[in-house]
Amino acid sequence: MHYFTPRRCPGSAKIMYHDQAKAAKAAERSYIERGTRLWVYRCGICGSWHLTSHDPSLYDPAIREGGRRAKPRSRKRGYKPRRR
Numbered sequence: 001m002h003y004f005t006p007r008r009c010p011g012s013a014k015i016m017y018h019d020q021a022k023a024a025k026a027a028e029r030s031y032i033e034r035g036t037r038l039w040v041y042r043c044g045i046c047g048s049w050h051l052t053s054h055d056p057s058l059y060d061p062a063i064r065e066g067g068r069r070a071k072p073r074s075r076k077r078g079y080k081p082r083r084r
């Protein structure tokens with residue numbers, strides 16, 4: 001079978017999607033066809049959209065906040081001052 005050759009990101013070698021909708025559609029298809037859940041994210045290198053098999057919220061503390069994931073380890077909370 002013949003596959004079209006998509007453009008790839010110079011930074012991550014991932015397939016570049018021109019807009020978010022296209023990437024989202026590709027992610028949906030992958031889920032239907034392969035059962036692989038993919039996330040869409042905006043690339044800082046090429047400025048287009050990519051898919052990732054890792055939930056980006058696992059890496060981004062801003063997203064994770066309020067999420068249902070286990071708490072990230074905090075280095076700042078080693079002790080509690082007992083004043084007052």
Ligand SMILES: [Zn+2]
Pocket residue numbers: 009010011012043044045046047048050
């Ligand atoms: Zn990129």
